[in-house]
Structure formats: C-alpha cells, structure tokens
Amino acid sequence: xxxxxxxxxxxxxxxxxxxxxxxxxxxxxxxxxxxxxxxxxxxxxxxxxxxxxxxxxxxxxxxxxxxxxxxxxxxxxxxxxxxxxxxxxxxxxxxxxxxxxxxxxxxxxxxxxxxxxxxxxxxxxxxxxxxxxxxxxxxxxxxxxxxxxxxxxxxxxxxxxxxxxxxxxxxxxxxxxxxxxxxxxxxxxxxxxxx
Amino acid sequence: xxxxxxxxxxxxxxxxxxxxxxxxxxxxxxxxxxxxxxxxxxxxxxxxxxxxxxxxxxxxxxxxxxxxxxxxxxxxxxxxxxxxxxxxxxxxxxxxxxxxxxxxxxxxxxxxxxxxxxxxxxxxxxxxxxxxxxxxxxxxxxxxxxxxxxxxxxxxxxxxxxxxxxxxxxxxxxxxxxxxxxxxxxxxxxxxxxxxxxxxxxxxxxxxxxxx
Amino acid sequence: xxxxxxxxxxxxxxxxxxxxxxxxxxxxxxxxxxxxxxxxxxxxxxxxxxxxxxxxxxxxxxxxxxxxxxxxxxxxxxxxxxxxxxxxxxxxxxxxxxxxxxxxxxxxxxxxxxxxxxxxxxxxxxxxxxxxxxxxxxxxxxxxxxxxxxxxxxxxxxxxxxxxxxxxxxxxxxxxxxxxxxxxxxxxxxxxxxxxxxxxxxxxxxxxxxxx
Numbered sequence: 313x314x315x316x317x318x319x320x321x322x323x324x325x326x327x328x329x330x331x332x333x334x335x336x337x338x339x340x341x342x343x344x345x346x347x348x349x350x351x352x353x354x355x356x357x358x359x360x361x362x363x364x365x366x367x368x369x370x371x372x373x374x375x376x377x378x379x380x381x382x383x384x385x386x387x388x389x390x391x392x393x394x395x396x397x398x399x400x401x402x403x404x405x406x407x408x409x410x411x412x413x414x415x416x417x418x419x420x421x422x423x424x425x426x427x428x429x430x431x432x433x434x435x436x437x438x439x440x441x442x443x444x445x446x447x448x449x450x451x452x453x454x455x456x457x458x459x460x461x462x463x464x465x466x467x468x469x470x471x472x473x474x475x476x477x478x479x480x481x482x483x484x485x486x487x488x489x490x491x492x493x494x495x496x497x498x499x500x501x502x503x504x505x506x507x
Numbered sequence: 508x509x510x511x512x513x514x515x516x517x518x519x520x521x522x523x524x525x526x527x528x529x530x531x532x533x534x535x536x537x538x539x540x541x542x543x544x545x546x547x548x549x550x551x552x553x554x555x556x557x558x559x560x561x562x563x564x565x566x567x568x569x570x571x572x573x574x575x576x577x578x579x580x581x582x583x584x585x586x587x588x589x590x591x592x593x594x595x596x597x598x599x600x601x602x603x604x605x606x607x608x609x610x611x612x613x614x615x616x617x618x619x620x621x622x623x624x625x626x627x628x629x630x631x632x633x634x635x636x637x638x639x640x641x642x643x644x645x646x647x648x649x650x651x652x653x654x655x656x657x658x659x660x661x662x663x664x665x666x667x668x669x670x671x672x673x674x675x676x677x678x679x680x681x682x683x684x685x686x687x688x689x690x691x692x693x694x695x696x697x698x699x700x701x702x703x704x705x706x707x708x709x710x711x712x713x714x715x716x717x718x719x
Numbered sequence: 720x721x722x723x724x725x726x727x728x729x730x731x732x733x734x735x736x737x738x739x740x741x742x743x744x745x746x747x748x749x750x751x752x753x754x755x756x757x758x759x760x761x762x763x764x765x766x767x768x769x770x771x772x773x774x775x776x777x778x779x780x781x782x783x784x785x786x787x788x789x790x791x792x793x794x795x796x797x798x799x800x801x802x803x804x805x806x807x808x809x810x811x812x813x814x815x816x817x818x819x820x821x822x823x824x825x826x827x828x829x830x831x832x833x834x835x836x837x838x839x840x841x842x843x844x845x846x847x848x849x850x851x852x853x854x855x856x857x858x859x860x861x862x863x864x865x866x867x868x869x870x871x872x873x874x875x876x877x878x879x880x881x882x883x884x885x886x887x888x889x890x891x892x893x894x895x896x897x898x899x900x901x902x903x904x905x906x907x908x909x910x911x912x913x914x915x916x917x918x919x920x921x922x923x924x925x926x927x928x929x930x931x
Binding site: 360361362363364375376377379381383385387388389390391392396400401403404405406430446 | 509512513515516517519520523524527528581585586587589590591592593594595596718719
C-alpha cells in the first residue's frame with residue numbers, strides 16, 4: 313500500500329527527516345512513535361500526500377480520494393455547523409449516498425443532537441469527534457492519523473478504539489502517538505523516530 | 508461536470524461563511540461610500556467627467572482589495588487549507604470558487620457604488636458598466652490568486668496590494684479607457700483579453716500555490 | 720575575467736563610435752541595451768521558474784531567483800539611464816510618454832514585490848513555488864503592460880505621436896550590437912558570479928551540518 317525508500321525532507325537548510333524506509337502492506341497497521349520534533353508529523357503529511365519529500369521515493373497505492381488524514385487541526389470550518397461541514401466534504405468527495413452516511417457517522421460519534429450547531433460552540437473533544445467523522449466520511453483505504461487521541465476525552469477515545477479495531481486488518485493504517493500501549497494490540501509494525 | 512459541482516460546493520461554502528460572519532460585504536460598502544466622500548473633498552472645484560471616472564476606478568480597485576484581503580481568511584484562521592487540498596477535486600476549483608464568491612461581493616458593492624457615484628459626481632454610461640463587469644472578472648481572478656499567495660506569507664495582508672497593483676495596472680488602463688473614450692470597443696477587448704490570459708495562467712498554476 | 724572583458728568592450732568601443740553623435744545618443748545605447756538585458760534576465764527567471772515547477776529542482780528555484788535579482792539590478796539602471804536621457808532630451812527627469820520607461824517602472828514595482836514575497840516566506844518548497852508562480856506572472860505581465868501603456872496613450876494624448884528613435888544604420892547599429900553583446904555578457908557574468916556564491920553558500924552550510 314505504501315513504500316518509501318531513503319525518504320528525506322528538508323525545509324531549506326533545516327533537515328527534518330532522513331533516510332526513512334517504510335513497507336506498509338495493505339491491511340497493515342504502522343505505529344510511529346518519537347519525541348516532539350522527530351519528524352512524525354512531516355512523515356505523516358508526506359504519506360498523506362500533503363507534502364513532497366525532498367529526497368528519496370514514495371509510492372502510494374491509493375488515490376487522493378482513498379486517503380484519509382487526521383492531523384492536529386480538525387480541518388473543519390468553525391463558522392459552519394457540523395452538518396454543513398460534512399456536506400461540503402461529502403460533495404467534494406462525491407459520495408453517492410451522502411445524507412445517510414453523514415447521519416450514520418454523526419449518530420455514531422454522538423454529534424447528531426448538535427448537528428445544527430456551529431463548530432465554534434463545540435468543546436475540543438466534540439470538534440475532534442467531528443474531525444473523525446470527516447476522516448471516515450469517504451471510507452478511505454489508507455488512514456493517516458497524527459496523534460488522534462490527543463484531544464479526545466475517555467469516551468471519545470473509546471469510540472476511536474472501537475472504530476480502529478473494527479477497520480483494522482481491512483484498511484491500512486499509519487498512526488503516530490505518544491501512547492503506543494493504547495494501540496499495541498492492533499499494531500502490525502512499529503517505527504521509532506529519533507530527533 | 509463534476510468540476511462544476513466542486514466549484515459549486517466550494518462557492519456555496521464561501522457564501523455561507525460570509526452570511527454567518529457578515530464582515531466583508533458591509534465593510535466594502537462602507538469603504539466605497541467613504542472613499543467617494545473623501546474624493547469630493549480631495550478634488551477642489553467641479554471635477555470633470557474624465558477626472559472622476561479615474562477616481563471611480565481607484566475606488567473600485569481599493570474596495571476590491573479590501574474584499575480580496577479577506578478572501579482566504581477563513582481558510583487561514585480555521586486552518587482548513589489541508590482539508591481542501593486533500594479532497595480529490597482539482598485544486599484550481601478552489602481558486603475558481605473563491606473568485607466567484609469574491610466576484611459576488613464586489614458586484615454587490617458596485618450595485619450600490621455605481622448609483623452613488625452617479626448621484627455624487629457624473630452619469631454612468633453603458634460602456635462603463637460593461638468595463639466594470641470585465642474588470643471585475645480580472646480583478647477577482649488575479650486578486651484571489653494573489654490573496655491565496657499572500658496568506659501563505661508572514662506579511663499577509665500587507666503583501667496583497669504590493670503583489671496586486673502592478674498586475675492591476677492593465678485593468679485600470681482598459682477600464683478607464685472604456686469609460687472615457689467615444690468608441691470603447693478596443694478597451695473592452697483588451698480587458699477581455701487580459702481576463703482570458705490571466706485566467707488561464709491562474710487556472711494552470713493554482714495547484715502550486717496551495718500544495719507543495 | 721569575463722567582467723573585465725565586458726567592461727573593456729563597453730568603455731572602449733562604445734564611446735569611440737558614439738563620439739560624434741552627442742551625449743544623449745550615447746546614453747541611449749546603454750539604456751536600450753540594458754533594458755534588453757533586463758528583459759532577458761526576467762525571461763530567464765521565468766524559464767527557470769517553469770523548470771522548477773516542472774521538475775521540482777531546488778537549483779532551478781535558486782537560478783530563477785538570481786536571474787530576477789540581476790534583472791532588478793539592470794532594471795534600476797534602465798530607470799536611471801532613462802531618467803538621465805529624459806532630462807537631456809526633454810529637460811525633465813521623468814516623462815510619462817516614454818513607453819519603455821513607464822513599463823520599467825511597473826515591472827520594477829512588480830519585481831520588488833517579488834522580493835517582498837520571497838523574503839516573507841520561510842525557505843522551503845512553498846517559497847520556491849510561490850516565487851516561481853509569481854515569476855511566471857511577470858512574463859505575462861510584460862507584453863500585457865506594454866499593450867496597456869500603448870492603449871493608455873490614446874486617451875492621454877489623443878493626437879498620436881511617436882518618439883523618434885535614431886535611425887539605425889551603419890556604425891550606429893554596429894555600436895549598438897557591441898554594447899548589447901557586452902551588456903548581455905556582463906549580465907551573464909554577474910549571474911554566474913551570484914549563482915556561484917549562492918551555491919557555495921548552500922554547500923558550505925551542508926558541510927557544516929554534516930560536520931556538526
């Protein structure tokens with residue numbers, strides 16, 4: 313699903329990644345760990361197609377429509393409601409049964425009641441749950457998750473746990489975290505980055 | 508076809524955001540009215556039609572700049588660029604949709620500004636209206652593109668007028684020319700050519716502005 | 720070494736041939752050939768920008784930047800020599816009726832904005848992309864602005880008048896060609912020098928990074 317060879321990234325004169333070799337088969341679950349500043353986010357952004365490597369090669373067996381990315385930002389408009397945000401993404405991803413899918417996800421992540429409220433009025437945990445809805449909306453084949461647990465409360469984290477175990481094996485995962493124990497049972501591969 | 512739908516979805520989002528925040532359009536309306544008043548006092552005596560039509564274009568250009576500076580503020584402040592870049596639609600759809608939304612605001616501002624200009628200064632002719640339309644296309648297309656560039660920099664709002672005004676000079680020539688001469692065909696043609704040329708350049712290169 | 724050769728050409732050959740034509744004409748040689756060199760630099764900058772966008776080669780970005788930097792230096796000289804020429808020929812330091820001078824003023828503003836843009840983004844792929852796209856806008860702007868300035872004349876000076884450049888013939892043409900060649904060589908030499916220094920700087924920093 314995802315292969316990188318001697319992948320490197322520098323921003324001008326600053327080197328953030330060097331010589332990363334990855335082999336993530338379809339259905340694999342790679343957990344990336346490392347201290348702050350070790351390039352986790354950069355690596356994940358490159359794998360999601362948001363950034364280009366400056367050295368080495370990357371091959372991704374998924375189109376842009378098949379990649380799901382969850383970063384530090386929820387990537388939703390705060391002035392729009394949850395429903396409007398998901399409608400926008402549903403249109404952009406050209407989902408055939410948009411309404412049903414959005415309704416199901418909102419229901420599952422406990423946001424159905426708040427669907428007509430603007431995201432600006434949401435708590436941090438609710439916003440992150442909406443971000444998860446956005447991530448799963450188009451049923452991506454390759455899921456790139458950058459510290460997905462960071463903004464979630466315990467209930468939200470458990471919801472995410474359930475989602476991950478449901479989809480693992482079937483979908484391909486690339487996940488970075490400070491708490492590898494949490495996803496340890498799912499992990500098929502591990503990568504530790506150093507500063 | 509799906510390209511049109513993408514543009515529609517994105518433009519709809521921009522109009523919705525403006526409807527919620529209501530900050531761009533009222534600011535543009537107030538600004539253009541205030542500029543006219545300032546112009547009255549900046550021009551002693553009774554200014555000729557030639558002079559005031561130049562001022563009309565200065566007012567339109569700066570009002571547009573006000574709106575263009577705000578164009579990508581939601582994406583910047585709410586950090587949603589990545590979401591749009593990740594979506595499978597063509598990236599140029601982001602530019603086209605934003606240009607259309609800005610065009611709608613600018614047109615709305617002009618619907619008020621032109622009668623106001625006619626009331627304060629001189630009559631507005633048909634050629635001027637045609638020039639306004641063609642110039643708006645160029646202003647919004649190029650300006651939105653540069654607005655996306657400017658929000659990616661540290662200088663942000665400061666940079667947009669600097670990037671935009673040299674590129675807007677041909678628009679001013681075409682627009683003022685069409686407003687003041689007797690046979691405006693040449694100038695309108697020039698404006699249309701400008702719009703077409705820069706639309707192609709913007710459409711082809713917007714990808715590089717938002718994605719690495 | 721090339722620089723000295725170029726300078727020898729400019730200072731020995733050009734004045735010799737131009738001595739019987741008067742000072743104003745001599746400035747004209749420099750003015751036009753410098754302007755042409757500046758265009759060449761801007762075109763080179765755009766070409767390298769295109770190469771960068773095509774191949775994502777960081778070196779092409781650097782080459783594009785150095786080209787435009789040289790273009791801006793020559794552009795400054797165009798404005799200076801043009802201004803001196805205007806003073807000698809028309810007794811004023813600035814005239815709006817000289818197409819090329821006005822065009823260079825617009826281009827000067829445009830490429831100054833290029834530098835503002837470049838210095839406002841951190842080193843990296845985004846800076847390279849934004850600079851490259853803006854450099855491409857530049858080469859579109861050059862002919863469009865030129866056409867615009869021509870069009871603007873029609874409403875500034877309804878009586879059509881053209882400026883009489885010297886009739887090219889014999890020794891004048893030879894001198895012009897030599898000055899032009901010298902200017903191009905000078906421009907290219909300066910370009911190589913600056914590029915060499917910049918590349919050395921990059922290599923030095925990489926080396927330091929490896930050693931650290």
